[in-house]
Amino acid sequence: MKIAICPGSFDPITKGHLNIIERSAKLFDAVIVLVLVNPNKKPTFSAAERVDFIRKACEHIPNVKVDSYHGLLADYAYRVGACTIIKGLRAVTDFEYEFQQALVNKQLNPELETMFVITDSSYMYLSSSMVRQVAGFGGDVSEFLPESICEEIVKRLAQGQEKE
Template identity: 55%
Template structure:
């Protein structure tokens, strides 16, 4: 089975993330959306909340699985027997950082390949950080995130 991992914090999942997930699901037999448990970040949503939001948002995709991990992505990849990493790119600035990450992952796990996917132009400006900032100040995020994420924000900010 050709398994790909789409890693990230997904705090929260956006339409930009879903675009990459849906496109990846058409290419690979299985896509594991892997939430990184990053102790250096202060997430708005817990790991369990993010998992539930992703499960709901991807329920129409039978070959997508939601998981979480901590530590090195290369170790996680080998643990689940995945050989492809999917990364979405919004701008040239993303590429520089992601190239470094792809290079270190290749060094740590030579059998793993990284696939870069250009984000749909409609979402080139979109990030979880932007969504959180707009929501925090009462802005409309209804066209940036799925309905379940919108409802989760209403519970926090209403």
């Protein structure tokens, strides 16, 4: 069985992320969408919330599983028997960082390959931070988020602004 991992912070998952996941699911027997917990970042949503959002957004894709992990991606990949890490690229600026990560993961787990998937052109500008910012100021983000989770995310981001 060919298992791939789509790792990220997904804070929150966007239609751009979902596009990469859907396309990857056509290429592999199983795709694990992995919420990586980075102690250097302060996410808006907890890891459990992000996992829940991804499960709802991906429920139409039968070979997708969702998990979270606090540790090295290369170790997780070895533990679950994954052969490939899938990274979405929006622009050339994404490539340098992702290339460096791919080389480190290959060093840590020589059997692990990284596959770069170019995002659909309609999502090249889209990022989770942009969604958070627009929604935080009351802007319409329905075009950026999967329909199944849009209302819940907008509600939560609006609550965060009310506290300030």
